[in-house]
Amino acid sequence: MTKVFSTFTKITLILGVTLTSCKKDKEEEVVMPESAYRPYHIVMGQGSTGESLTFSQGITVEQMRDANHTITFNNFGFEIPSVRTARMYTSTDGKTLYNLNFGGGEVAKYRYDGGQKYTQLLSTSVQAAIGTANPRWTKIDDNNALLHHVVVEHSYTTDSVYQTTTSTIKLAVVNLSTMSLGTVRSFPVNMDADGGFIFRIDAPVLQNGKLIYGCGKQKMNTTTNTAAAYTGTDAMSLVVDFPSLENEHIIRTNAGGAKGNTNGYRTPVAHQMDNGDVYQVSTSKGMSVLKITNNTYDASYVFKLDDVLGHACQTNGWFYVGNGIGYAPVLNADAGASSSANWDIVRIDLNSRTATKMNLGQSFWLQQYQWASVIEGKLYMAITPLGGEGRIYIFDPQNATPDGFTTGAKLQTGTDAFYLGIF
Structure with a gap:
């Protein structure tokens, strides 16, 4: 069912006042302008820590390109249901939105009806099958998405001395036409010899009939009996x-000193090129671009962003445009942690193994940024400071300079609000 906030509710939301009402006195008719392109969806979140709200509205390419146009969620927008920040995708034609209600254990499908109007078509509870109300998921094509979750179990001696850890991987295929579950499978993965274990997987990409999932690692602190982040000795x-979902196995690389996590955080971490090769980023401090050919890491490919940019780099993923060029939100980890506003957009050239920091004029907080759209060979991103005004940035991959972009529509936010992307 479509949810639309009242005028009072939306104003209080933007001002950061306690939400007190979810009814709308009068629903305004909004007629979207004609466009020569498929519909796109611009999405905003509010609440940078813990539980947050997520809102969407339709937008045309012409509006995005218009530097005099202003996009706001003040008194406008559809709330995408989610206990925490929604995880969404769209169909290739932009007419359908898919959402994982993170914390609610449900996947749903919505028809886009124009403006702020979305109609829920189907929904499915996945909590029983996947074993949690907080799984991750990834759309891999217009027919299928993958749900994934890791159950971590520690074993102890009778006198509470830590012994070992087992990670049970849980996977499920979602049919996006019917929003029903197909294959569901679980299997254990034992810890490494050095004590590291998989605590999270995410962002699979399909290569030669196989899914490649990025992995996040932790290690038990035997003094406190608590798990902590662990980069280990490889990726x-x-x-x-x-x-x-059978024939599971682990692939590894330490090419160029690569190590750490490859699972990302809401942002895609791996993309397949036209020649079939997959490029994946390691997302821990010490960021590397990794190459996977025929489901095996290419040990000869070394591209470490720290060396190129001259500071410790960290990312949550990246976006591929074409011809070996992509763009990544990159944290300057020497200047602050991922929660700080020390993020830049970096153009990466996979072939020359070079990187260019784009001259956007300021750093941003991009910890939760989810999606960017390639339109006519250029990358469109919606970027704002947390709680501040920003722009739609249109990056031209053929321009390798720091100023290789134009700015489009103005973006308004509100208290503790930020844009998640253009879908």
């Missing part, structure tokens, strides 16, 4: 057959 991915 790794989980590989399974698709659609059977």
